[in-house]
Amino acid sequence: AQSVAQPEDQVNVAEGNPLTVKCTYSVSGNPYLFWYVQYPNRGLQFLLKYITGDNLVKGSYGFEAEFNKSQTSFHLKKPSALVSDSALYFCATSSGGYQKVTFGTGTKLQVIP
């Protein structure tokens, strides 16, 4: 079975400060990890993915994520938050050639001006 956990329902951060949205995973075999974002009243959009290689993955809108195998984590980060980053963020995983993609419960990011 594959799963991801997002331990925080909501993260608040001041504009200009670094932000982190946490995700841990549980998969058998090599994990493939993803971040998606859902802006208010809009569909989910792909941000970035980790398949293999460099543990630091860069994605859209200045976001990056760090894969940590020993901690089974894939946290989403951004050096300087913008108010426009306020949205719902989902971590997801797939593995082992299986086409199923499993999502976490989501974390609401609120960037305060």
Add this chain to the structure above:
Amino acid sequence: DVKVTQSSRYLVKRTGEKVFLECVQDMDHENMFWYRQDPGLGLRLIYFSYDVKMKEKGDIPEGYSVSREKKERFSLILESASTNQTSMYLCASSFQTETGANVLTFGAGSRLTVL
């Protein structure tokens, strides 16, 4: 741009009615998915399909069925709608990869209310 189109943005149905949610993608994707999104529960996979006429149960298939007669179209069917099926339904599609590291493209969603 890949487009995933869900036929209805908002639907209101009565308990016991049969409900069809339609999804069409225009990029020749092999995989198609139906999720439901509920606050605090995230996205939960109902069914997915990796080929025409092929389907696999996701994590919460009870009360739902699907149909994929053509590659571009994936339908979700609620045989007898119940109030606990009130939710946002999201359709997605992706290419098939050997690794399974598939990037999904989502539709705008269909918000279903069952009275």
